[in-house]
Amino acid sequence: MADEFDVVVIGAGPAGYPAAIRGAQNGLKVACVDAWRNRDGTAALGGTCLNAGCIPSKALLESTELYHRLRKEFAVHGIRASGIELDLPTMQQRRAGIVKKMTDGIGALFKAAGVTAIQGHGRLLPDRRVEVTAQDGSKRLLAAKHVVLASGSAPIELKGLPFDGEHIIDSWTALELGAVPKRLGVIGAGAIGLELGSVWRRLGSEVVVLEALNEFLAAADRQLAREALRQLRQQELDIRLGASVSAARTVSGAVEVSYDDAKGSQRVTVDTLIVAVGRRPYTEDLLAPDTGVILDRRGFVTVDEQCATGVDGVWAIGDCVRGPMLAHKGKEEGVMVADLIAGRYGEVNYRAIPSIIYTAPEIATVGATEEQVKASGRAYKVGVFPFLANGRARALEATAGFVKMISAADDDEILGVHIIGPLAGELIAEAVLALEYRASSEDLQRTMHAHPTLSEALHEASLAVDKRSIDSINKS
Ligand code: FAD
Numbered sequence: 338m339a340d341e342f343d344v345v346v347i348g349a350g351p352a353g354y355p356a357a358i359r360g361a362q363n364g365l366k367v368a369c370v371d372a373w374r375n376r377d378g379t380a381a382l383g384g385t386c387l388n389a390g391c392i393p394s395k396a397l398l399e400s401t402e403l404y405h406r407l408r409k410e411f412a413v414h415g416i417r418a419s420g421i422e423l424d425l426p427t428m429q430q431r432r433a434g435i436v437k438k439m440t441d442g443i444g445a446l447f448k449a450a451g452v453t454a455i456q457g458h459g460r461l462l463p464d465r466r467v468e469v470t471a472q473d474g475s476k477r478l479l480a481a482k483h484v485v486l487a488s489g490s491a492p493i494e495l496k497g498l499p500f501d502g503e504h505i506i507d508s509w510t511a512l513e514l515g516a517v518p519k520r521l522g523v524i525g526a527g528a529i530g531l532e533l534g535s536v537w538r539r540l541g542s543e544v545v546v547l548e549a550l551n552e553f554l555a556a557a558d559r560q561l562a563r564e565a566l567r568q569l570r571q572q573e574l575d576i577r578l579g580a581s582v583s584a585a586r587t588v589s590g591a592v593e594v595s596y597d598d599a600k601g602s603q604r605v606t607v608d609t610l611i612v613a614v615g616r617r618p619y620t621e622d623l624l625a626p627d628t629g630v631i632l633d634r635r636g637f638v639t640v641d642e643q644c645a646t647g648v649d650g651v652w653a654i655g656d657c658v659r660g661p662m663l664a665h666k667g668k669e670e671g672v673m674v675a676d677l678i679a680g681r682y683g684e685v686n687y688r689a690i691p692s693i694i695y696t697a698p699e700i701a702t703v704g705a706t707e708e709q710v711k712a713s714g715r716a717y718k719v720g721v722f723p724f725l726a727n728g729r730a731r732a733l734e735a736t737a738g739f740v741k742m743i744s745a746a747d748d749d750e751i752l753g754v755h756i757i758g759p760l761a762g763e764l765i766a767e768a769v770l771a772l773e774y775r776a777s778s779e780d781l782q783r784t785m786h787a788h789p790t791l792s793e794a795l796h797e798a799s800l801a802v803d804k805r806s807i808d809s810i811n812k813s
């Protein structure tokens with residue numbers, strides 16, 4: 338006999354758990370099936386993001402930035418510190434403690450909302466039935482009016498460079514290292530490579546980042562990417578572009594990495610190598626034959642704009658479907674689907690998805706790059722405001738970077754905002770709201786921003802769009 342639910346969600350990551358909670362908020366009977374196992378075998382809710390991604394990486398980024406600033410940047414404030422020591426075990430315990438609190442928190446939210454959490458591997462059968470296999474191998478059958486697939490993603494392994502958990506490692510292992518590698522190699526200058534490269538660089542590793550593409554942050558606005566590359570190289574991250582890694586071998590505890598660049602075959606030897614070349618949708622044993630759900634060439638579940646798979650009552654959200662692999666994108670898809678299931682209105686605005694890299698300075702963008710707007714043929718205006726001219730940034734001693742705003746020449750609609758600078762990840766929220774409401778740069782110009790705040794840089798960038806910045810010299 339199958340246990341019956343209105344909605345069964347497979348996966349309790351940042352896409353699946355909000356879908357389950359919103360489903361319950363909508364008065365539906367919801368179960369959420371999740372198979373996550375920590376390295377010690379314990380189960381935890383929250384998926385990649387909470388257990389091995391967003392949250393532990395940000396915990397370490399914060400700790401290591403404080404360590405770095407205390408050693409290198411406090412003296413300018415007139416604060417002298419001596420005897421500064423790194424206590425990596427405590428830093429790692431803090432990281433693990435934050436993760437545990439957050440993942441336990443989802444259990445509490447499920448309980449409060451009335452979501453039934455089921456530990457085990459879920460497999461979709463025809464007719465919206467789900468077979469759950471527990472860790473002990475026992476099976477349970479669920480039947481639902483709607484099934485939401487939210488199985489997430491897994492790191493891509495490069496051919497010839499299998500993860501060995503010790504020298505050639507994925508991002509999860511890289512977050513849990515118990516010692517600072519003397520020489521660290523990172524393959525891939527994406528968000529993971531730059532964030533984890535920064536963490537270990539700040540703790541003293543010599544870091545070399547090998548990026549296959551000739552362009553740094555190829556999808557980003559070029560002006561922003563140039564500034565980011567300059568800032569990160571100043572931090573002695575040895576970023577090598579046009580460096581495509583073909584092989585690596587471990588010899589006497591070190592990894593010899595072979596790569597090709599414009600000059601030919603190159604080699605670099607490191608103690609630890611993080612492979613961060615992207616992630617792939619994780620759909621292993623997710624679908625029984627004949628469910629009708631289609632996987633595309635790369636393994637993503639095929640869905641429409643509303644995350645419907647085309648099979649009646651089966652939806653898919655988050656990293657296992659098209660679009661950027663970002664926690665907040667998955668969350669909004671989860672909420673949309675849960676509302677659509679309940680007959681309510683639901684929509685995701687795929688044109689206003691913010692993207693942040695939590696380096697120092699942070700890199701945050703939303704909307705179109707200048708190159709994309711130019712390629713579209715639409716006439717546009719650009720305003721750039723440097724943090725050098727912002728009082729709060731001066732007080733913070735964090736003046737590197739700028740806010741760049743692009744708006745349409747005809748109706749002034751804001752098309753894109755690109756920020757590199759202090760707390761850029763927080764500042765971008767205002768720009769996301771502006772895009773969501775299809776605001777013009779004039780709307781922002783006429784909005785009061787408190788002084789002295791970093792947000793004034795966004796205000797001034799909007800003024801600079803019309804060459805009316807007050808706090809910087811407007812260039813014609
Ligand atoms: P996941 O989080 O992968 O969750 C899927 C869950 O489903 C997992 O618990 C999995 O065990 C479970 N599952 C899979 N198959 C089954 C099955 N058949 N049955 C039962 N359970 C199953 N994104 C950001 O937006 N901001 C960040 O700062 C950020 N930092 C990151 C840092 C790192 C190091 C990494 C690796 C990723 C980071 N990401 C970040 C990306 C983010 O983690 C993902 O976009 C997000 O986790 C995707 O959510 P999801 O729910 O789709 O999948």
Ligand code: NAD
Nearest residue numbers: 525526527528529547548549581582613614615616662693
């Ligand atoms: P990514 O796709 O962002 O970057 C991977 C990089 O590796 C690319 O620049 C690619 O050109 C390069 N590459 C691929 N093969 C290579 C090779 N053989 N040699 C050298 N370089 C090679 O992927 P990622 O950094 O692994 O991150 C995975 C996903 O997780 C992304 O979708 C990202 O959005 C998400 N994530 C987000 C955040 C955040 O929002 N702050 C943080 C971490 C991860």
